[in-house]
Amino acid sequence: MEKNKKEKGLDVSTEEKIKEAARVVFHKKGYAATRTRDIAEEAGINLALLNYYFRSKEKLFEIIMFETLFGFFQNMGLVLNDEKSTLQHKVERVASNYIDLIIKEPDIPIFMLSEIRNRPDVLLVKLPIRQLIMNSVFFQQHRKAVDAGKIKEPDPLHFIMNLLGLIVFPFVAGPLLKEMGNIRDEGFNQLMQDRKKMIPVWIEAMMKAR
Amino acid sequence: MEKNKKEKGLDVSTEEKIKEAARVVFHKKGYAATRTRDIAEEAGINLALLNYYFRSKEKLFEIIMFETLFGFFQNMGLVLNDEKSTLQHKVERVASNYIDLIIKEPDIPIFMLSEIRNRPDVLLVKLPIRQLIMNSVFFQQHRKAVDAGKIKEPDPLHFIMNLLGLIVFPFVAGPLLKEMGNIRDEGFNQLMQDRKKMIPVWIEAMMKAR
DNA sequence: GTCTATATACGGATAGAC
């Protein structure tokens, strides 16, 4: 019995161990700074096995990148396309879901954003990001609210920027903010918990302002 | 006469050319992904000269990193410590200054944030970031406004997170947002110009909400 | 499938001529 992170009673396949290790190391250090040796070590396997299963560092990275992006946005897609929930309720759920997710995996945002910058086209083509937003129930609700005068700023992109900025930015700037506030992970995470409740209130107030 | 970016009538020293090139390349690709050869090429000089002037890639990087951080925060320091301006006016100036700055140099935020993550301690020790905020006139004004009931959320870190999130995040997520909104640099920059005016309004509204 | 050993390429850095 080895000491894996995910003990589900059964052994995890070598392929899965490598992927899991790759996820951890890529997320933490980014593509350029990670060495295949780091991944092999993290996975507790031989370096040659990495190439045996995944051909190359590049191929392995593409898989991790895609899965990370997909995982991140599929959740948002589900929330934003819920026919039954109000706009405000969607904001609450996005804030709550993402704050929980990112507290668990704090490296994801900066990993995604910096790797997207490094390869803008390659990565965005594969995912229906635009449709996710522009064809969503959320988008229709936003438009209705604008038409009804309940939201002053008509451009939904500002809405998205504000919402994601309030949720994601604190994590992206985590080390800086911890230094500024002289707090550690515990205090920081508590602040993020506060934000679950505050962000919907703030967004509501912002959107009514002009 | 060579074709430099900064034609001030006089030749730029080789050392300065290398630093300028290093700034561009490091900002664009980050430490790990840049090769000293890239910098030499960008500078139009021989690779050996880089080591002649700066000993190593690492030393050169440290210089660029420090100057970038310092340049970024010194401006904020000036604004936040202005005795004469109101809290609201400070928000306006920070938003306006940084949106202009980042439009000119869009790679800076993600460069700073990802490199800070990679070397948290090394970089934060050198700069008086904490004092910049916690000892600032801004901080005192914020506290007064809280005591007077004009601001509901008492923690100044939330204020900083919100302000920087609204300003910086759109740039950090630029490629993603452009894809979502199906816009290009021109349209994106226009949105950022809009935000110069809107962010102070939004911040004002948020801070009064509870 | 998994290992050891090794081929091959690349990138940082230096030696030494000019």
Place this chain on the structure above:
DNA sequence: GTCTATCCGTATATAGAC
């Protein structure tokens, strides 16, 4: 100060035994 040529460590990837 600036160049060419080159050294050398490191990282990816593969060959081949088990």
